[in-house]
Amino acid sequence: xxxxxxxxxxxxxxxxxxxxxxxxxxxxxxxxxxxxxxxxxxxxxxxxxxxxxxxxxxxxxxxxxxxxxxxxxxxxxxxxxxxxxxxxxxxxxxxxxxxxxxxxxxxxxxxxxxxxxxxxxxxxxxxxxxxxxxxxxxxxxxxxxxxxxxxxxxxxxxxxxxxxxxxxxxxxxxxxxxxxxxxxxxxxxx
Numbered sequence: 001x002x003x004x005x006x007x008x009x010x011x012x013x014x015x016x017x018x019x020x021x022x023x024x025x026x027x028x029x030x031x032x033x034x035x036x037x038x039x040x041x042x043x044x045x046x047x048x049x050x051x052x053x054x055x056x057x058x059x060x061x062x063x064x065x066x067x068x069x070x071x072x073x074x075x076x077x078x079x080x081x082x083x084x085x086x087x088x089x090x091x092x093x094x095x096x097x098x099x100x101x102x103x104x105x106x107x108x109x110x111x112x113x114x115x116x117x118x119x120x121x122x123x124x125x126x127x128x129x130x131x132x133x134x135x136x137x138x139x140x141x142x143x144x145x146x147x148x149x150x151x152x153x154x155x156x157x158x159x160x161x162x163x164x165x166x167x168x169x170x171x172x173x174x175x176x177x178x179x180x181x182x183x184x185x186x187x188x189x190x
Contacts, residue, residue: 017054022048023161026045027157028149028154029153038170039174041173043166045058045160045161048060049079051083052065057161057162058162058163058164058166061079061167062167063075074175074179075171075174075179078178097119097122100115100119
């Protein structure tokens with residue numbers, strides 16, 4: 001889950017994502033290794049579910065605008081459901097902690113980052129205490145390494161994360177993965 005607090009004024013999604021520390025860490029080569037397999041294909045970077053206003057980068061998974069096939073319709077339903085769940089999490093955090101609802105314009109970035117992390121950690125601790133945590137277990141926050149890549153390596157990473165071809169193949173593989181799991185679970189069509 002990524003939160004961006006430092007950009008003043010009204011900014012569109014593309015402006016925010018271009019300045020995002022999440023994508024800067026990918027480019028710098030200091031992002032944690034979150035490679036994964038889906039549909040027998042290895043993907044090097046984690047992915048983020050986004051709406052149609054984002055670019056078709058390798059790490060961003062957009063839904064279909066007008067799906068016609070059953071697989072694509074099912075993917076759209078699951079994609080939108082997951083995005084709604086994430087939006088609800090932020091709503092829960094805002095209801096639970098008044099400090100998140102306040103204007104952040106006059107706060108320092110480090111303080112905002114600490115507030116966000118603290119609220120998320122406290123929320124997870126409350127859920128764990130009531131045995132309703134989504135992800136129970138140990139949390140290992142290792143310090144992030146300093147970027148040791150030269151400019152050519154950074155540019156290569158940047159280009160890899162912006163590949164449209166990877167975006168299309170990832171979405172296609174995720175569609176197939178969800179569809180095959182649906183078939184395995186014996187889910188009925190809606």
